[in-house]
Amino acid sequence: MxxxxxxxxxxxxxxxxxxxxxxxxxxxxxxxxxxxxxxxxxxxxxxxxxxxxxxxxxxxxxxxxxxxxxxxxxxxxxxxxxxxxxxxxxxxxxxxxxxxxxxxxxxxxxxxxxxxxxxxxxxxxxxxxxxxxxxxxxxxxxxxxxxxxxxxxxxxxxxxxxxxxxxxxxxxxxxxxxxxxxxxxxxxxxxxxxxxxxxxxxxxxxxxxxxxxxxxxxxxxxxxxxxxxxxxxxxxFSKREFVSIDVSVDDNMTVENIIENIKEIVREYDFKNLYRFNLNGIRDKDILFDTQYIKYRVEEYVIYAEILDNTTPDYDLDKLKQENENNVIGKYIEYMEEQNTEDEISKLALYEGIEALLSEKVN
The missing domain is CATH 3.60.21.10 (Metallo-dependent phosphatases)
Structure with missing residues (x-):
């Protein structure tokens, strides 16, 4: 042997x-x-x-x-x-x-x-x-x-x-x-x-x-x-691990709420690892998340952190539909509303589609 x-x-x-x-x-x-x-x-x-x-x-x-x-x-x-x-x-x-x-x-x-x-x-x-x-x-x-x-x-x-x-x-x-x-x-x-x-x-x-x-x-x-x-x-046997964690966000949350949520999450993990926090969900359209500031605060609790903002703004659908009633954006909102967008997944899909269409319109 x-x-x-x-x-x-x-x-x-x-x-x-x-x-x-x-x-x-x-x-x-x-x-x-x-x-x-x-x-x-x-x-x-x-x-x-x-x-x-x-x-x-x-x-x-x-x-x-x-x-x-x-x-x-x-x-x-x-x-x-x-x-x-x-x-x-x-x-x-x-x-x-x-x-x-x-x-x-x-x-x-x-x-x-x-x-x-x-x-x-x-x-x-x-x-x-x-x-x-x-x-x-x-x-x-x-x-x-x-x-x-x-x-x-x-x-x-x-x-x-x-x-x-x-x-x-x-x-x-x-x-x-x-x-x-x-x-x-x-x-x-x-x-x-x-x-x-x-x-x-x-x-x-x-x-x-x-x-x-x-x-x-x-x-x-x-x-x-x-x-x-x-x-x-x-x-x-590794000294460190790379850890990717999804963090759910809604339109009532502030930056401080997000930091507190991440703080609770990392209590279960090892300080020495390298973390990527993926912010997912819908945010207030007027609030922009300063990912560098969140990173700075989170690195009080872990040795290294990355913050990826994948959130979508919470749009005023009635206003958007009225402003775009004769183009693809308005038609898209009407179609999606007919499909029932009450659940979170469907709502997020609707908002992500709007964001993509608005981005194309700007460009």
């Missing part, structure tokens, strides 16, 4: 250039990604793991510095009894000899798979690990279609950075085909949300979430494997 940690999509060096948070917080998140990866290494030391599997995108080849990668390599040397097996992904492909995977003098316990299908054998623990590294930014073919296991009496593991959900340009993997190849464990990477595709095929997700598109828990997969038994589990 062997013990292992499976991770991937770490993205050391991430710049967060398109992130909604500012440069100062982006710098902090860049450092926190490294901190979390070092904690993963420490956990491998503590559990005396036989293997640390990294299924692609260890770093961002455009932004990571050679100093950052050398520092990681020094941490790898702490894992005296752990074999570290790495494949390159689409964010850190081995395109040429300038790749950090080529120019770094890696620790003796680090094994980086080639850009063609390769098998590395570990005789002392009866393990064969198969896989390949990316050598370009897009791979449209299923490169594992014809993969075959050499010895089914050994523990056979496949490392793959690709898309098992759809036929995309990021190394599409056929779920049924790969499941029938006979691997004891298939360690996937590329998708940032953790999921067990089946008992022995899993994405660990990114250990640290990168933006508000990656809500929920993030972490690693750890456990043990033998020819007769597979005992692995997902372990939450």
């Amino acid at each position: 062997i013990s292992l940690i499976h991770t991937g999509d770490i993205h050391i060096g991430m710049e967060f250039k398109k992130a909604s948070f500012g440069s100062e917080f982006a710098r902090d998140r860049r450092n926190e990604i490294k901190e979390t990866f070092y904690r993963i290494i420490d956990r491998a030391v503590d559990m005396n793991a036989d293997f640390l599997l990294i299924s692609g995108d260890l770093f961002e080849d455009e932004y990571a510095t050679i100093g950052e990668i050398k520092e990681i390599n020094k941490y790898f040397r702490k894992l005296n009894d752990t074999r570290i097996v790495i494949i390159a992904g689409n964010h850190d492909p081995i395109i040429n000899n300038k790749s950090y995977y080529k120019i770094i003098d890696w620790a003796e316990n680090v094994y980086i798979l080639d850009t063609t299908l390769q098998k590395i054998s570990f005789e002392d623990v009866n393990v064969d690990i198969y896989g390949l590294s990316w050598n370009k930014k897009l791979i449209k073919d299923n490169l594992f279609e014809n993969i075959q296991i050499d010895d089914k009496n050994r523990i056979n593991i496949l490392l793959a950075h690709g898309d098992i959900y759809q036929k995309s340009s990021y190394l599409p993997i056929d779920r049924e085909s790969i499941a029938n190849k006979g691997f004891d464990y298939i360690a996937l990477g590329h998708i940032h949300k953790h999921e067990f595709i089946c008992k022995n095929i899993a994405y660990p997700g990114s250990p640290e979430p990168l933006d508000f598109g990656e809500t929920g828990t993030h972490g690693i997969i750890e456990g043990s494997i033998s020819k007769d038994e597979l005992d692995i589990k997902f372990l939450p």
Whole structure:
């Protein structure tokens, strides 16, 4: 039996250039990604793991510095009894000899798979690990279609950075085909949300979430494997989570009401997480919500907050209908009123439609 940690999509060096948070917080998140990866290494030391599997995108080849990668390599040397097996992904492909995977003098316990299908054998623990590294930014073919296991009496593991959900340009993997190849464990990477595709095929997700598109828990997969038994589990490990919360608003509410509502909501959550509060509903047409002020007040209770105002003004329908009786706005109001707009959902749909039509009229 062997013990292992499976991770991937770490993205050391991430710049967060398109992130909604500012440069100062982006710098902090860049450092926190490294901190979390070092904690993963420490956990491998503590559990005396036989293997640390990294299924692609260890770093961002455009932004990571050679100093950052050398520092990681020094941490790898702490894992005296752990074999570290790495494949390159689409964010850190081995395109040429300038790749950090080529120019770094890696620790003796680090094994980086080639850009063609390769098998590395570990005789002392009866393990064969198969896989390949990316050598370009897009791979449209299923490169594992014809993969075959050499010895089914050994523990056979496949490392793959690709898309098992759809036929995309990021190394599409056929779920049924790969499941029938006979691997004891298939360690996937590329998708940032953790999921067990089946008992022995899993994405660990990114250990640290990168933006508000990656809500929920993030972490690693750890456990043990033998020819007769597979005992692995997902372990939450991130320092922070991205949390998106809908906040209902009505036309009687003030800015202070909204702040108090958010304050009550965050009592149930962790201060350290990053929050996006989505203001939804209908507001007084004469009141504009100062989202920057709400953000300032809410950040008394959480480390970071974004406020998105998705509210719709509460229009005077009779006045609008009278002013627009001969155009599409007036006809739209008449039609919607005939459909019965008493419930909140229908009323909101009516107001959102009016807002869109008024916007077109102005433009």
